[in-house]
Amino acid sequence: MPVFNRFAEAGRVVFIEYGNYKDKIAVITDIIDSGRIIVDGPFSITGVPRMVINFKSVRLTSLLIKGVQRGIKTHALTKLVTDFDLVNKYLETPEGKRQLARDSAASMNDFDRFKVGWSRAIIKRAVRAEVRRLKGLTKEEAQKSPEEDKDAKQKKVARLNKHRAILLDKLRDPGAICVRPRAQKGRTQKGPSRKLIYAASTSTGKPKKITLKN
Structure with missing residues (x-):
């Protein structure tokens, strides 16, 4: 102390x-x-x-x-x-x-502050370039992480497969002739987003609403 x-x-x-x-x-x-x-x-x-x-x-x-x-x-x-x-x-x-x-x-004026900001930007670019050189990466490779892109792509594919399976289970009606998305109306709610899909059926003549969760 x-x-x-x-x-x-x-x-x-x-x-x-x-x-x-x-x-x-x-x-x-x-x-x-x-x-x-x-x-x-x-x-x-x-x-x-x-x-x-x-x-x-x-x-x-x-x-x-x-x-x-x-x-x-x-x-x-x-x-x-x-x-x-x-x-x-x-x-x-x-x-x-x-x-x-x-x-x-x-005591600085506008031009002095501009010169200071420009110098800081040059220093930051030089530091980033030196870090990339030490890591052996190019500028494009350093801006994106392959692991993060791979995980995000896998999560997106899994989510689409889940939606596709739910849609196929709920649209077993052979008379379904069209499927089109509509924007959800009303106040935006917090939590997981939802998609409303309406399927026009020839058997009932009324649109059937299906709610899919992300």
Whole structure:
């Protein structure tokens, strides 16, 4: 079981999710109470000034700057952040990479998105071609599975033979002169589909309805 090690403490780097400084990072410099903290960018590096912010507006990251004391001054914090190389280290974390990807996607125009989609399609085609080459199959052979086609064909033949046998059993009347299918009227019902076949008989003069189940 993983151990939780992201605590709200002086020197912890946070990501601001709400407010005027959304999508920026800052460093906790002091804790006021259970709901508020004081953060500082500093402004010259991350663009976040020293301010009070709610805990619900930030997300704790895995970065922790050592040597940050509660109530540290801005100039001392700037020196520690510069030595720590905060911005580059944050971009190397998973959170930073996701944020960089979101910023890159947001800055794209229509043509950039088209180029990305075209590149993905080319990569997919190349991957499929390489998989076929490793399997020793052609493009047509890879698109269909012989086992699936064989099973489907056998099931279809068995179903037709079953219908044919039922029809022959029910149409023993020698006076039957025509057999023609009609579409089932009314609301479509869930479950197995049905076919209605009417056989006109010379003996009764009335159509005889036969219901076949798939």
